Amino acid sequence: MSHIYLEYSFEVDPVEPGREILLAELADLPFESFEETDQGLKGYVRKSEWHEDLIQTVELLRNPEFTVHYHFEEIPPENWNERWETHFEPIEIDDECRVRAPFHSRKEVKYDIVIEPKMSFGTGHHETTHMMLEFLLEMDLEETTVLDMGCGTAVLAILAGMKGAEEIDAIDIDPWSQLNAMENAARNGQEGIRVYQGDAKAIPQKEYDFILANINRNVLLEDLPVYSRHLKTGGYLLLSGFYDADSDLITRRCQEEGLRFETRRERNAWVAVRYKYLGDDKD
Incomplete structure (x- = not known):
């Protein structure tokens, strides 16, 4: 449920x-x-x-x-569809990427992503999704491995697939989101995305070139050590879901885990930050 x-x-x-x-x-x-x-x-x-x-x-x-x-x-869960249909507007990034619902008209963009959120509800994260998409658009994902933590609708994983990522895993704690993510992946021709239900403990025993986590601050702080263990040396961690006031705390914790701050974005007090993993001794 x-x-x-x-x-x-x-x-x-x-x-x-x-x-x-x-x-x-x-x-x-x-x-x-x-x-x-x-x-x-x-x-x-x-x-x-x-x-x-x-x-x-x-x-x-x-x-x-x-x-x-x-x-x-x-x-109640049965009211969520009505809510997102009322408030959900397409996310547009120049003429390069557009995230829309099935009932929105199509526009000619390089990456046209169709998402039906259903009960993967999360008001307030439009800004964070926008910034995470911007990060992905400016980076080379060809033949890379990607992990999308707290994937929700799987929109980030889908863009990674469209940009040529070779292997993509997505994880969400909500079983309904897991199902919705799989549906959205198939809707956008990205059936190869593997979607798991769980938290950070559900991460497969492998390392990734990119880990994406658009979650809330407390979960990020708790799971940062896990993310660093699953990053390849030279890999990137993209984080969002927190406010500017929490940026210093997040960055300090990342530095403790061997992650170097690279750049950040801000929209309406929401922040997205990119870090690069410098490496550590791994068993």
């Missing part, structure tokens, strides 16, 4: 810098994604990983300099 999510809606006064402070605090909780609104933001968290007492750990709620109102509602 797919996960049930809770949608928390926050109104913050004053919005800035209140929203930025709130984002930083909520990022330490199990929230998976966020969507900025005119009044504040919305956060999405799996019901199975949430307890109402956790919200009381947010210090901004008790800060006399800000007024914060919030409420939450449960998002």
